[in-house]
Amino acid sequence: MLNRRHIRIKVMQSLYAFKGHESDDLAKDEKFLMHSLDGMLDLYFSILALLTELHKKSKNYNEKLQKKLLGSDSDRNPNTKFQDNLLLNIISDNKMLQEVISKRKLNFWDLDFEYVDILFKDIKNSKLYEDYISNPETDLKTDKKFIIDIYTEIIAPNDKLYDYFEDKKLTWVDDFPVVNTVLLKVLGKIKLTSPETKLIPDLYKDEDDKEFAKELFKKTILNNSKFAEEISKKTTNWDTERLASLDGLLLKMALCEFQKFPSIPHKVTINEYLEIAKEYSTPKSSLFINGILDKIVKEYQSKALHPKTGRGLM
Structure with missing residues (x-):
């Protein structure tokens, strides 16, 4: 689910919130990161x-229409294409997924049903819904496209839902774009023959990525003074405010990778932090x-300091 850039961003956020010092017990802060x-x-x-x-909600809505005493013909025979949507049925019928949701106590929509009502109403009133129910196609490809479209254009951009997630857990605000990307990718690859585990991604690609998160966090903190001193020697023409900002933190994390992670190429590290800076810091960052x-890097290479190891590394 997470790639290395996502991990770096999470480490950056945890380091930014870190209030301790190099000599402090890092166990509590590492636990916060994980x-x-x-x-x-x-x-x-x-x-x-x-x-x-x-x-x-779509099933309940149609059932209520059919039970209306003075209902019209359309009420007695509602369009059931939304409730028959193949992708939604795959999600709802996935026992393994529903057990994970229950175990993690994430089925809070029963209590906060008003958000479900708002989104359902927005979907029903949309042109996407109108086009979907009038489309005679009933295959998985069509159903997936509809769900992905309403998620992208109606659900994810909903301000009330965004505020709700922010109130639920503060870190979710920054996670939302990343999770949206992962979710759409997973849904887009679902097939009728997909195993239940397809909807349950691993958080890390492998154990190395999990260890990378821990080590990058700890080693950046433990070498904070050393990295700050090295950076200051290269930034005599820059104001201290910039170095005290997020830019300074990103530089320290990059130095940590240069010195403490010999298998990661310099070019990879630089590109990753440039992209993070573009998204999270100032236009000139x-x-x-x-x-810097x-x-x-040029100094390290000229003095043969902190060499990189492995095939194709620079």
Whole structure:
């Protein structure tokens, strides 16, 4: 589910919130980092729980129409294409997924049903819904496209839902774009023959990625003074405010990778932090960071310091 950039962003956020010192016990802060990373899975599963509740809502809505004493012909024979949606049925019928949602106590939509009602109403009133129910096609491809479209255009951009997630867990605000990308990718690959585990991604690609998160966090903190001193020597023409900001933190994390992670190429590290700076820092941050890191790498290479190891590394 997480790639290395997502991990770096989470480490950056945890380091930014870190209030301790190099000599402090890092166990508590490391636990916060791992909990924050795991929280991305909670957000992912809570969104699938929301889709399950929207599916349930469509069934209940049609049942109420059919039971209306003075209902019209259209009420007695409602369009059931939404409740028959193949992707929604795959999600709702996935016992393994529903057990995970229940175990993690993420099925909170029963209590906060008003958000389900709001989204269901928005979906019903949309042009996407109108086009969908009038489309004679009933295959998985058509049904997946509809769910992905309403999620992208109606559910994810909903301000009330965004505020709700922010109130539920503060870290979810930053996680939302990443989780949305993962969710849409997973849903897009679902087939009728897919195993139940297809909807339950692993948080990390492998154990190395999990260890990378822990080590990057700890080693950046434990070498904070050393990295700060090295950076200051290369930034005599830059103001201290910039170094005290997020830019300074990103530089320290990059130095940590240069010195403490010999298998990660310099180029990979630089590119990753430039992209993070573009997204999270100031417009000029990437230029500043690129200039400093390029200067440091050239010095390391000229003095044969902190060599990289492995095939194709530079």
